[in-house]
Every structure is written in structure tokens, then in C-alpha cells.
Amino acid sequence: MSWLVTGGAGYIGSHVVRALAEAGLTPVVLDDLSSGVASFVPEGVAFVQGSILDRELVERTLREHDVQGVIHVAGFKYAGVSVQRPLHTYAQNVEGTRVILEAMAAAGVAKIVFSSSAAVFGTPDAPLVVEDTEKRPASPYGESKLIGEWLLRDQAVATAGSETPLVHTSLRYFNVVGSADPTVYDVSPHNLFPIVFEKLLAGDTPQINGDDYATEDGTNVRDYVHVGDIALAHVAAAQRMVAGDPIEAAYNLGSGDGLSVRQIMDAMARVTGIAFTPAIGPRRPGDPDRIVATGELAARDLDWRMRHTVDEMVRSGWEARRNAG
Structure with a gap:
């Protein structure tokens, strides 16, 4: 039996694939390569190229590969861009999740780990969020992830009395960084680490968006979590389901204390050996001072x-990016 990883050719998904294989759970990848990279799929892992919106393909993949559970990582993950592309965001993240659940029901697959997002919280009143913190997503992306969680919840209710009741959990996290494999790096043009890396490689100066926030050094504080740790949590959730152990509907994968943007910039200079003083730009609208999640339940x-220091997170990401040429 195997576990299907949607979006398994992506930055996060391919790390999940590796972690599954190391744990002795056979991974199968489904990815349309819209943002994934075919070479990120390890050699020997079954790879199906196609869209999660293709209902027939998803069901056929589940059946042909004897899939026992799904780790659903695929999606349109750009919160800022989702404001300009709400219909595309909802198609990929909401309709895509609905199609997967429908195909799972048809194929008799009843376990799913959903890659959700801390964006479901929006701008919370409390600086430290827990699983039950009020959900107030501030973008179509955050809304789509929250609806994905609702879809899982409702399908679990609907199948509760059936032979294959849905077992599910949603993992929420903020900024995923670093690399656990020197051949895999973050390709997103919207995330802080790759933005800074590209600036440094081009000889340009990275920028901080606002330094007058109500934090210790005036810059935003967020969770920054290593992609390898994120992958291990997805696999641990899958293993818990296989063992039949109880599992919560959602977990926050947070650091508990967070890091500021200036702390990240200092680590970038320290680790890369490229001395720079970041430029200070204007605040981005809607950016709260501090959002950090507790990871106690997880x-x-x-x-x-948190198995990695900030320097280790930066070093692993920097080395993987430089290996890419």
C-alpha cells in the first residue's frame, strides 16, 4: 500500500515524499508541475503528472497504486497574488480539495492529511495563536484553506456511519524555510528566504518592509519553521492514522516564540558571508506586528x-539554492 502526495514535486511536497520513504511508507506523487519541479521527485518514486482537478485521474491513481491515504499538499499558495486571482485560487484550493475527497470516497480511501495554513487566522487579536483562535482569513488564499478544512470536517460527518469513515487532520503553519536535501530548494518568488537569496546572488540589497512595528527590534515577528520538520510532522500524522490512534482535526506547527525579519537578515549576512545593511521600505498594508503559533498540541x-537554529535554516536553504546554479 502507498500514500499519495499531491503536489509532491513541489518544495514542501518533495520533502514529504522523502520523509515518507525514509519512514517505510511508499510515496506516490501527483503533480501538474505548475510550480513543482520534476527533478525534485526522487528516483524510483512513482510520479503521475496531472491536475488534482482531474477527477478521473485522481481516482485512477488511487486505485492503481493501492493508496491507503492522501497527504494533500498541492494548491495555489500565494496569499498576496490570491487577491488578484481569487477565482484561480478557489478553483485550485477549494474545488481541488473537493475533487480529491470525491475520488477518495469512490476508491474507498479514508485517510487524509491536509496541508493547511496559518493564514486561516488572518490578523488575530492575540500574538500567540492556538488551534481554537478565531479564524478570520484576510485573503482568498486563507479563505480557501479554511474552506478546505470545512470540507474535510463535513465529509467526516457524512461518512461517520459508513464502512470507510473519513479520518483527517489539517496542519497549519506560517513560513516554511531551509532545505533537508541539497537538491531541493524553495522556488517561490514571493517567500522571504528565496527573495533575499536572489538579491544576494544578484549583488543587490535586500529590503525590510517597515521597521517601526511594536516588536523588540521594530520588524515583524513570525514563525519560521524548517521544511524538514514540517515534512516529519506530515509523516507522523500519517503514521498515527495507520496505527489507528486518535488524531485532532487540526494542529498548529508553530515555533512558540518566532523570529523577526531583522533576525533573519542578520542570519543571512552571518551565514552567507555577504555583509549587507538591509534597505528599509514602507510597511505592507495589513501586516501585523507579531503572529506566532504555539506547537504544543502537535x-x-x-x-x-524545532530541530534547527535560525543559522541552520538559512545555511541549508542557501546551500541548496547555490547548488541549483
């Missing part, structure tokens, strides 16, 4: 913990 059930 630590209890999914062996979640």
Missing part, C-alpha cells in the same frame, strides 16, 4: 519540535 501527538 508536540504531544506528532513529535513536533
Whole structure:
């Protein structure tokens, strides 16, 4: 039996694939390569190129590869861009999740780990969010992820009395960084680490968006979590399902204390050996001072913990990016 990883050719998904294989759970990848990279799929792993919106393809993949569960990582992940492309965002993230659940029901597959997002919280009143913090997504992306969680919840209710009741969990996290494999790096043009890396490689000066926030050094504070740790949490959730252990509907994969943008910039200079003083730009509209999630529930059930220092996160990401040429 195997586990299907949607978006398994992407930055996060391909790390999940590697972690599954190392844990002895056979991964199968489904990816349309709209943002994924075919070479990120490890040699020997079954790879189906196609869209999660293709209902027939998804069901056929589940059946042909004897899939016992799905780790659903595929989606349109750009919160800022989602404001300009709401219909595309909803098609990929909401309709895509609905199609997967429909295909799973038809194929008798009843386990799913959903890659959600801390964007479901929007701008919370409390600086430290827990699983039950009020959900107020501030973008179509955040809304689409919250609707994805609702779809899982509702399908679980609908199948509760059936032979294959849906078992599900949603993993929420903020900024995923670093690399656990020197051949895989973050290709997103919208994330802080790759933005800074590209600036440094081009000889340009990275920028901080606002330095007058109500934080220790005046810059935003967020969770920055290593992609390898994120992958391990997804696999731990899958293993919990296979073992038949109880699992929560959602877990926050947070650091508990966070890092500021200036701390990230300092680590960038320290690790890369490229001395720079970041330029200070204007605030971005809607950016809160601090959003950090506790990971206590995930630590209890999914062996979640921060296994990497900020320097280790930067170093692994920098080395993987430089290996790409």
C-alpha cells in the first residue's frame, strides 16, 4: 500500500515524499508541475503528472497504486497574488480539495492529511495563536484553506456511519524555510528566504518592509519553521492514522516564540558571508506586528519540535539554492 502526495514535486511536497520513504511508507506523487519541479521527485518514486482537478485521474491513481491515504499538499499558495486571482485560487484550493475527497470516497480511501495554513487566522487579536483562535482569513488564499478544512470536517460527518469513515487532520503553519536535501530548494518568488537569496546572488540589497512595528527590534515577528520538520510532522500524522490512534482535526506547527525579519537578515549576512545593511521600505498594508503559533498540541501527538537554529535554516536553504546554479 502507498500514500499519495499531491503536489509532491513541489518544495514542501518533495520533502514529504522523502520523509515518507525514509519512514517505510511508499510515496506516490501527483503533480501538474505548475510550480513543482520534476527533478525534485526522487528516483524510483512513482510520479503521475496531472491536475488534482482531474477527477478521473485522481481516482485512477488511487486505485492503481493501492493508496491507503492522501497527504494533500498541492494548491495555489500565494496569499498576496490570491487577491488578484481569487477565482484561480478557489478553483485550485477549494474545488481541488473537493475533487480529491470525491475520488477518495469512490476508491474507498479514508485517510487524509491536509496541508493547511496559518493564514486561516488572518490578523488575530492575540500574538500567540492556538488551534481554537478565531479564524478570520484576510485573503482568498486563507479563505480557501479554511474552506478546505470545512470540507474535510463535513465529509467526516457524512461518512461517520459508513464502512470507510473519513479520518483527517489539517496542519497549519506560517513560513516554511531551509532545505533537508541539497537538491531541493524553495522556488517561490514571493517567500522571504528565496527573495533575499536572489538579491544576494544578484549583488543587490535586500529590503525590510517597515521597521517601526511594536516588536523588540521594530520588524515583524513570525514563525519560521524548517521544511524538514514540517515534512516529519506530515509523516507522523500519517503514521498515527495507520496505527489507528486518535488524531485532532487540526494542529498548529508553530515555533512558540518566532523570529523577526531583522533576525533573519542578520542570519543571512552571518551565514552567507555577504555583509549587507538591509534597505528599509514602507510597511505592507495589513501586516501585523507579531503572529506566532504555539506547537504544543502537535508536540504531544506528532513529535513536533524545532530541530534547527535560525543559522541552520538559512545555511541549508542557501546551500541548496547555490547548488541549483
